[in-house]
Amino acid sequence: MSRANWEVVIGLETHTQLNTASKIFSGSSTAFGAAPNAQASPVDLALPGVLPVMNRAAVERAIRFGLAIGATVAPRSVFARKNYFYPDLPKGYQISQYELPVVQGGTLTIRVGEGDKAYEKVVRLTRAHLEEDAGKSLHEDFHGMSGIDLNRAGTPLLEIVSEPDMSSSAEAVAYARALHALVRWVDICDGNMQEGSFRCDANVSVRRPGEPLGTRREIKNLNSFRFLQQAIDYEIQWQIEQIEDGHKIQQATVLFDPDSGETRMMRSKEDAHDYRYFPDPDLPPLVIAAEWVDEVRRAMPELPAALAARLQSDYGLSAYDAAGITASRETAQYFTDALAIAGAAQATQLAKPLANWVMGELAARLNREERDIAQSPVSPAQLAGLVARIADNTISNSIGKKVFDALWNGEGPDADAIIDAQGLKQVTDASAIEPIIDEVLAANPKSVEEYRAGKEKAFNALVGQVMKASRGKASPAQVNELLKKKLGG
Amino acid sequence: MSSPETVKSLAAKLAAGEASAVELAQDYLARIRAANAALNAYVELNDEQTLTEARAADALRAEGRAGLLTGVPIAHKDIFCQTGWHARCGSKMLESFAAPYDAGLIERSRAAGLVTLGRTNMDEFAMGSTNESSYYGAVRNPWNTDHVPGGSSGGSAAAIAAGLAPAASGTDTGGSIRQPAAFCGISGIKPTYGVVSRWGMIAYASSLDQGGPMARTAEDCALLLNAFAGFDERDSTSLQRPAEDYTRALAQPLAGLRIGVPKEFFGDGMSADVRAAVEAALATFRTLGAVTVEVSLPRSGMAVPAYYVIAPAEASSNLSRFDGVRYGYRAPEYGNLDDMYAKTRAQGFGAEVKRRILIGTYVLSHGYYDAYYLQAQKVRRLIAEDYEAAFAQCDLIMGPTTPNTAYRIGQNDEDPLAMYLGDIYTTSINLAGLPGMSIPAGFGADGLPVGLQIVGRWFDEARMLGAAHQFQQATDWHLRTPEN
Structure with a gap:
């Protein structure tokens, strides 16, 4: 059958x-x-x-x-x-x-x-x-x-x-x-x-x-x-x-x-x-x-289909993201509040990463703790602030998760305060990253050897070691670039 | 012979301080105690309750806050929910039921200061034209106790005719105010559908039911309708209209009034003595300056069949709530749930109620609905159109209320259809939603009263009451009592 x-x-x-x-x-x-x-x-x-x-x-x-x-x-x-x-x-x-x-x-x-x-x-x-x-x-x-x-x-x-x-x-x-x-x-x-x-x-x-x-x-x-x-x-x-x-x-x-x-x-x-x-x-x-x-029509909220279409045309969200954001009125409200706080100039740039955060980290955490988005400990303004710092490379995405946890736990009023207080600002200065790379290369001769023998994986292990040694603050892009230069040299 | 007491004369006595509300109440209660056993007009008396209301009325008068009707006694049909009293609706099903709320009509009756003498007998759930279907026993006609008083408001009509109440409430679904008024020689008006609240009035057929006053005179009916009528937001079929004084046309002369006389109302089924009385009444109207014109209501013959489809259909649904689950009668012994329903309703309802539930269930059933219920609703519209066409030629329509005088008790036991056909002149008015009244117009060969029916345009009660009052100024049929 x-x-x-x-x-x-x-x-x-x-x-x-x-x-x-x-x-x-x-x-x-x-x-x-x-x-x-x-x-x-x-x-x-x-x-x-x-x-x-x-x-x-x-x-x-x-x-x-x-x-x-x-x-x-x-x-x-x-x-x-x-x-x-x-x-x-x-x-x-x-x-x-x-x-x-x-x-x-x-x-x-x-x-x-x-x-x-x-x-x-x-x-x-x-x-x-x-x-x-x-x-x-x-x-x-x-x-x-x-x-x-x-x-x-x-x-x-x-x-x-x-x-x-x-x-x-x-x-x-x-x-x-x-x-x-x-x-x-x-x-x-x-x-x-x-x-x-x-x-x-x-x-x-x-x-x-x-x-x-x-x-x-x-x-x-x-x-x-x-x-x-x-x-x-x-x-x-x-x-x-x-x-x-x-x-x-x-x-x-x-x-x-x-x-x-x-x-x-x-x-x-x-x-x-x-x-x-x-x-x-x-x-x-x-x-x-x-x-x-007519009276009822005038008092109607923007409907999910209309909002989803607008999120795609005005902010370049994918159909999938737009559908996810408009799956509930509370989620949509949260998202549009966050966009409004980000401001018109930034909104287009931040919309996509914001959508990822709302449907990813935030949704997972809310789900885990069985909370509604309307009761989220991280406010739309706080999340918008956090995503803005990732977008402008002040912090990396992985440090972003640390800052998110801190916001969730009420450790500071906003992302900037937490980044400052915990010294999480991303390091992009080559002169600060190079010594760390040197240390890591010295401590991991085996990986260096493997990489030179053609094992790509060994390179990733080294990046990981550098990031770890920088306590996550080093810019991953910067680390990649400098490491390649040193190994290739 | 002294004139019988009326609402108006009692109100005057109270206003003049010649009697107190308590004295009037006691006087009536004594008469009721003496005469009710023979008539069975009242099904519930509660002296303490009555006297409490009477004392409150006297207190209001003492404070200078009395209205026109404060302290005047009234009897209420057992169909209206009323705190302090049972509301049994003539049925075993509701023997134990007492409502925790007042019907809209009862609230207005209380607000006017009227004092409740007791609760009057009625056909079970208002289904009947003889008052023989009451679980609490048949009511007897005070003019001849071998005869019925009519129904379903038979207790109210008999009480007034016998001098056991100056006034009473009634309800009319297919003639239940007008027909007993005719049979008992009193006046009664069924207002336009929607004028009197149906809140707290136990439903028989919701689209036809309408409460109204019954009394000796048209003038009393006008005074009482002033008290009873008005919008009630708890009844979605209640009509929001400016307040109206139903006594305003009482003094109006009848010169030029055009009275339509439907030829279909003088057909074969009508007895000769009723015809003679009604024609004499119409002649009186002409001497008062009115002109009579023949009109036609071609669909009249369809009224009774349409009524006996629509009313039972609504009743079959309205009476479903009497299931033994929450209140009222429940069979003492039963097997499962279905058995409980079946036994409760088999034992709790009488034969006429069961007959109408069966008819109503049948006409609403799948496969029969279009042929019966829908067809009857179409006929209903046509009947209303007939009246509209007739009213283009006249101001009021008049004719007999019933084809015969009051039946003998037991006369229709074997033939309910004969009883249904007696509603031939009254049902069409309910189907059209029009106001209709009956006033005394003489006597038949058997010495029993004959009623004249007056039908008006929608909301034309004042004109009807005015014409009736002018007639009663020129005649004394309404002042006759069984004793004189």
Whole structure:
């Protein structure tokens, strides 16, 4: 069996929890982690006679998203009731949008893969609609009974539906990551996947090239990129095996079990609910005036794609670097702050090394210490100062790392102060470097001999010795040049 | 015979210091205790609660802060959530339920200083036209206790007709204020959809439900509507409009008023005595200077079928919350979760409610939605267009409220469709969202009251109330009581 003979078709439905202070149809708080049912008002409890009132802030976030993906923000959209019984669904229906969603169409450009194999792809979006979340059923700690926590009931969600434009788990993950970055970029969702603020359902099918679309199965509720990848890969493999074994794929909803790495069936098409959608008579159609959309547009931040293009055209960053810097709004903010501090005259020259530092040393260190870039101990100004000193040859790149550590540990207010205090200024004066070279050559006759016998490696060992003896301060370029001269002479 | 008490006469007594709110409340509570067992109009009485409200009203008056209605007693339909009282909505499902909040109408009633006498009986979840579907027993018509008072606001209508309340709140989804008003010989108005808040009013069919006042006279209805109407930000279908004085047209003469009489409202199903009474009433209007013109509402026949698709569809969804999980009735014994739902709802709801949930679930089902629900919504638009066309030729539309006088108790037990067809003149008004009222217009051959229905343009309640008041100045049907 080989996957080479198969085409994979994937579409994603993503539930993003909107970061409003209160719920979508009631005034209750949406804060995470309160005592069970402490944030459940009569509306959230669906007591008799209560009514929903639309939260304007949730609509505003939907507009922001629509603008971010170049979609149509519907001037008129309709809330519908999705009817089914479940203990954590207090009204016996979920208020959602069905036939006329608030956001229609749009695209998201994703970058897949790395290095030479990297490519871009435009994923089309079908729609995004506003709806309310359900509560939670708690099946532990109740002596065989179930508990219901309605704190989450009524939390605003934007369900974002893609077209089935992805053809591998890598593309699906790239889409999910890009979407995750975008909703945080335009500040409509905190993106916290552990708390369930961003969760994906993946519709997966396979077919032989040229054949019509296969039957899809929907993997529900994937709340990490890793699970998304694993679940899709497992599902693809499973479907191919089924078909190659002569079975037909039945439409179904499945769950992914992270422990076993497998998907298992939750319900078949036959068990599917008839949700009996109809327009909610408690809510008039949602009418969004063009003026409101304009107002939201004016307050929009520069979008990642636009910023990435600008970083390439104005500062000569590569597409790869520009994508990395704009992968999150915080990283982009950090980078553009640092550029601004470097000043217009220097920015073009410093942009590339700054990008390397931000995505290299800084990212690695933040990652290691599990910190967000917004809480970086090394400020954009400090990093800009450091990179400027490397660029003007005051220090070497490797001494730069030493200075970075010192800044991280708060050993000085800026790179210059640390360079001065610790005497790290690069030595470029030949008269200061030559004695060190002489000492090293005298102490390593074997390496000298090997080099003369044609071993290039021996030369590098000697450079290393000189650098070490200069405590890293000697200019590597200078050392190279002088050493060559002496050995060749 | 002395004239029966009205909201206006009681307000005057209170203002003149001839009676206190506590005395009025005690007087009514004594009458209720004497007569309610025979009528079953009230389902909850709480003397202490009533007297607390009455004392507060008297205190306000003593401080010189009384409004026009402060201290006047009122009965509230058991559909409105009201702190201090149960809100059982005529159902076993809500036998234990007491709301922790006031409905919008209740808040306004309190703010006006009205004193709650008790909670009136109703068809279960407002589904019914006879008040026989109440879990708390049928209400009897004070004019003849073998007959129904109409429904669903039957308790409110019976209480007023029997002198057990000068006024009451009601709700009207397909005629539930107007039809019991007609059957009991009182006045009642269903305002334009959106005029009275639906917050805290237990929903039957959200796009049709509208609260309103019931009283003996049109003038009382105007005074009460002044208290009840107004924007409520908690109800997204509530309309934001400038405050309005619904009494402003009461004194207006009717000369030149154009009354449209829909020919479709005088068709076959109508009984001869109702026809005679309504035609006599129209003749009275002509003597008062109005002119009657024949109009046509060609889609009238579609109103009942459209109503019995849309209302049950919304009801089937609205009543899903009664699932035994969070409050209200839960079956004492059950197996799994589905069994809990099934038994709770099988035991907690009565037959008429179950029938409408079944109809509503069916018409919303995949494959039937377009043929029923969507089609009914189209009919609904056409019906509204019919009214708009008719109102191009007239200022008000008048006709019978019901084709017959009050049914005998048990008359429709085997034939719910016959009961549904009795809503033939009332449902179209809800479908169009128009204001409609019923006022007493005489009696049938059986001695039971006949109602005249008055329909206005959207937000034209003041004109309707004015015409009704002028009619009541010229007639005394509204002053008749079962005792005289």
